[in-house]
Amino acid sequence: METWESHHRKNEKQIPMQSDIDSSGASFTEGPLFRIFDCIPDWGLSDVETKVMVLVDILGGVNLPSTMKWFCKFGEVEVPGQLLTPNTLRCYAPPHGPGRIPIYVTYGNGRPCSNVYEFEYVHKQCTQLSDEKKFQQRILHMMKFEARSMQTELEVTLWKTLRIARYFRYKFNRNDPRASTFERDLKVEFFEWLIISVHKEDNKLNVLDEEGQGIIHLLSALGYQWAIRPLVAAGANPNFRDAHGWTALHWAASYGREETVVTLIRLGAAPDALDDPTSEFPEGRTASDLASIKGHESIARYLAEHIRLDSIHI
Numbered sequence: 001m002e003t004w005e006s007h008h009r010k011n012e013k014q015i016p017m018q019s020d021i022d023s024s025g026a027s028f029t030e031g032p033l034f035r036i037f038d039c040i041p042d043w044g045l046s047d048v049e050t051k052v053m054v055l056v057d058i059l060g061g062v063n064l065p066s067t068m069k070w071f072c073k074f075g076e077v078e079v080p081g082q083l084l085t086p087n088t089l090r091c092y093a094p095p096h097g098p099g100r101i102p103i104y105v106t107y108g109n110g111r112p113c114s115n116v117y118e119f120e121y122v123h124k125q126c127t128q129l130s131d132e133k134k135f136q137q138r139i140l141h142m143m144k145f146e147a148r149s150m151q152t153e154l155e156v157t158l159w160k161t162l163r164i165a166r167y168f169r170y171k172f173n174r175n176d177p178r179a180s181t182f183e184r185d186l187k188v189e190f191f192e193w194l195i196i197s198v199h200k201e202d203n204k205l206n207v208l209d210e211e212g213q214g215i216i217h218l219l220s221a222l223g224y225q226w227a228i229r230p231l232v233a234a235g236a237n238p239n240f241r242d243a244h245g246w247t248a249l250h251w252a253a254s255y256g257r258e259e260t261v262v263t264l265i266r267l268g269a270a271p272d273a274l275d276d277p278t279s280e281f282p283e284g285r286t287a288s289d290l291a292s293i294k295g296h297e298s299i300a301r302y303l304a305e306h307i308r309l310d311s312i313h314i
Contacts, residue, residue: 034089034105034114035059041136043120046098051140053189054081054089056105056114071108074119075101078110098123131255135218139186142204142215143193183224190227198234205236212243213251220248220264223257228264238269245276245284253287253303256296261287261303271306 034056044050054072058064070081072091081091089105098121105114122133197203208214216236219227228248232238239247249269252260265271274284285293288303 032059032112032114033062036103036105036114036117039103039117039119041133041140042118043122043133044093045137046121046123047095049095050093050137052091052093052103052119053084054091054103054105054117056087056089058086069108071106072103073106073110073112074103078106078108080108081105093119096121132222135222136186138209138211138213139215139218139222140189142207142209142218143189186224187226191230194230194234203235205231205234206240208243213246214240214242216240216248217242217246217251220252220257220260221255223252223255223260225257225260225263228260229267232267238264238267239273241273241275245274247273247287249273249287249303250275250285250290253291253296253299254294256291256294256299258296258299261299265303265306271303272310 036054036056038055040053040055041050044052052072064083064086068083070083070089071078072081072089073079074093075096077094077096079091079094081089083089093103100118100120102116103119104112104116107113197205204215206214214236216228216231216238217240219231228238238249241247242251246254247269249261249264249271250273252264271288272286274286275281277284281289286303286307288300288307291297291303292300
């Protein structure tokens with residue numbers, strides 16, 4: 001089946017060529033200037049705006065004036081973008097009906113200056129939307145902050161420094177085979193967000209989102225154990241409960257995240273913590289109980305043993 005990108009490659013030479021002059025007097029030929037190699041994320045919910053980081057290579061070693069304005073076109077809708085680093089263009093995908101649509105970079109006149117990439121819109125109630133994608137989207141939403149929201153000189157200085165560091169991390173880490181594309185990008189986003197957050201009084205380290213979970217719960221459910229230790233060191237509570245009484249350990253155990261379970265125990269997570277009682281489980285359930293219900297027997301035994309050892313020490 002032909003994709004938008006393969007279709008574009010066949011027709012790329014047919015793109016009309018015009019000259020475009022920016023306010024600094026620099027002239028560009030209106031043809032392929034960028035190569036999109038990834039979008040983070042490459043999907044979004046159909047009824048809301050989604051922040052998208054478009055990762056690009058600049059073709060031909062062109063030096064781009066800082067005054068140039070760039071846009072991204074999602075299907076038929078063109079939205080402004082911001083070049084954060086030489087390889088990172090940030091924009092906001094507008095709401096759109098479910099399905100796959102083309103996305104490409106433009107000069108602002110609708111004509112492409114990059115290859116065509118695919119972006120997928122998913123209906124919020126779509127049963128095909130996996131827990132993993134939902135958790136990833138919610139993490140990005142919780143970490144969303146803008147430079148204009150920063151108040152102190154320290155925050156602004158940190159943000160400028162991190163924007164420079166971002167370029168080098170993308171250059172050297174984007175082909176890391178050990179992690180998914182989303183996870184590689186999240187590491188960059190996460191540590192920038194965390195460094196800024198520890199200097200803000202109203203940070204979101206121990207705050208629940210609209211669906212009743214905190215960032216430590218979502219990271220644990222996804223098994224991103226690399227994020228747990230710095231998050232706790234920054235002030236997140238490893239025993240922070242969500243709207244149903246689940247701790248990060250409950251989430252990690254329920255999704256079978258062995259390494260994350262071990263990390264949380266080492267950071268002081270309580271293995272005997274009970275979730276909120278229900279009519280089906282009036283006494284509540286431990287993380288070990290959840291692991292056993294989901295068939296993660298090795299995790300269930302590991303946590304049960306820690307409960308036993310803790311009771312002996314008491």
